[in-house]
Amino acid sequence: GAVVSQHPSWVICKSGTSVKIECRSLDFQATTMFWYRQFPKQSLMLMATSNEGSKATYEQGVEKDKFLINHASLTLSTLTVTSAHPEDSSFYICSASGRGRDTQYFGPGTRLTVL
């Protein structure tokens, strides 16, 4: 199989605080991890791509200073939403691809609510 986990599954925070979301590949080495954002009844919107040991590549319109991505190992990537605001409330999903895996495998998602 190809299992990707995310933690936490949901988080509520106050406006102005920072939130960290973890994405782990449990049974394969993820050379590339992706972070998506999804609004209700909409498709996935790619935010950034990260390769292990390299800086993330952000999609146009995504603030790299607000959404900090770290991919320090072949099994872990983190997304930190800094100084969160209510408009950052969304469903964040990571995916991973890597050695022996021809496509992306998704985590279960993290629901962020900023009050």
Added chain:
Amino acid sequence: QKEVEQDPGPLSVPEGAIVSLNCTYSNSAFQYFMWYRQYSRKGPELLMYTYSSGNKEDGRFTAQVDKSSKYISLFIRDSQPSDSATYLCAMSARSGGSNYKLTFGKGTLLTVNP
């Protein structure tokens, strides 16, 4: 014209029906085609992965790719209420490596009624 077009539905069918889901695309560089199933408030789950034109069957699911028409399909036989979900088509020009990305359709919401 969007790179990938997918009818968002919603599509409602009775249990046991054959379901046909489709996507069209414009980028002839796409070689790898996927179908993901996404339940509400969950991450997408890979259902089918195909390379180039042809058919692939897995249980009740059949994926078809027609590169000459730039058209892909997913068929679900003997549909069950548990198949109720959003189905996303996705495609890419590469199978992996750096800068590898998927292009998604908007997703089709399917409801299978008991």
